[in-house]
Amino acid sequence: MQVFKLIETMGHQQVSFCHDQKSGLKAIIAIHNTNLGPAMGGTRLFPYGSEEDALKDVLRLSQAMTYKAACANISAGGGKGVIIADPEHKTQELFEAYGCFVETFKGRFITGEDLNISFENVHQMSEKTGYLVGLQERYGGPGRATAIGISCGMQAAREFYLGQKNLSGLKVAVQGVGKVGSNLCQILSEQGIELFVSDPITERVQKAHRLYQAHIVDIDEIYDLDVDIFAPCALGGIINSETIPRLRTAIVAGSANNQLENEDIHSRMLAEQQIIYCPDYVINAGGLINVYDEMMEIDENMSLTRVRNIAKTLREVFQIAEDNNITTLEASKRLAEQRFLKGRDDR
Ligand code: NAD
DSSP, rough: OOOOHHHHHHHHHHHEEEEEETTEEEEEEEEEEOOSSSSSSOOOEESSSSSSHHHHHHHHHHHHHHHHHTTTTTTOEEEEEEESSOGGGOOOOHHHHHHHHHTTTTEEBBBBOOTTTTTTHHHHHHHOOSOOSSSOOOOGGGHHHHHHHHHHHHHHHHHHHHSSSOOOOOOOEEEESHHHHHHHHHHHTTTTTTTEEEOOSSSHHHHHHHHHHEEEOOOOOOGGGGGGGEEESOOOOOOOOOTTGGEEEEEEEOOOOBBBBHHHHHHHHHHHOOOEOOOOHHHHHHHHHHHHHHHHHHOOHHHHHHHHHHHHHHHHHHHHHHHHHHHHHHHHHHHHHHHHHHHHHHH
């Protein structure tokens, strides 16, 4: 693997590796771009099959954070951390060692929760560093803010393409009812939407059924449902050549990061099938806005308005796509690049 070639191609500014003998920590932090401010991005813990997989993941995720922060109009850049470890073997020492690693960036990298990293783990890191977000879970926490942003984005897509703002009476399939998915179900059910949910954790789908009368569907069946909106709120890579031909929905709008298995191929496939794709890093920015606003001590009402403005950004994206006859993903990249390249010129 040509590490430097890959880093150069993707435009990263810094990639650092850390090995701590005592705790067994093996971690990588990638800073993609800091034109608009310090690099922000969660830390993910995962038992990667190889070091190459871990490096590719951190490079891809940190790049996406630059685009997400730029589209969310916040003064931050993109970064990400990964810890190569088994989620069953998390220790205080591991997170303290990781905290020391984060501290070495002196604020150029600010991190928080992501896959397999809990609120408690972030507190364990805080023994050694202050460059953290999400320690307070203010304003309902990032999961709630992300769900609010998704529901506003769904409205924007319906309004722009179908001339209908009201979501009442629609059918929405939610894949994954964890922190974001369960909040989304609550918000959508209050708007009179019929819900279909899937999740391997039985108690979670049962709870959605009990609270919001959601129909429970099998894990694989969710792709075949005849629904108005499909909301992927679990894993990345689930929009691919196998699932796209099965989709019977007008809109894909969900929280999962990196929903498209291959960005170019699958954004085009969706467009050809006349399915409107709300780019993931635009529509799921509510969590980032929430933790950024917590850090900047921005008040709750203002923070909520900023999350709801995701709808405005999406309308801009849809307009760029329509005016230039390009996919919504290409349009969102153009918008983000305009912002973070301008940030470099301003500085
Ligand atoms: P979570 O871990 O709380 O929930 C994910 C849920 O998906 C779990 O209940 C899990 O059992 C379920 N799941 C796993 N595999 C599945 C499958 N094959 N089919 C259906 N369900 C499956 O995570 P979350 O915080 O709700 O985040 C969901 C997604 O949104 C992730 O991709 C995350 O990276 C992304 N995201 C989260 C936030 C946030 O603030 N929490 C912000 C932006 C993006």
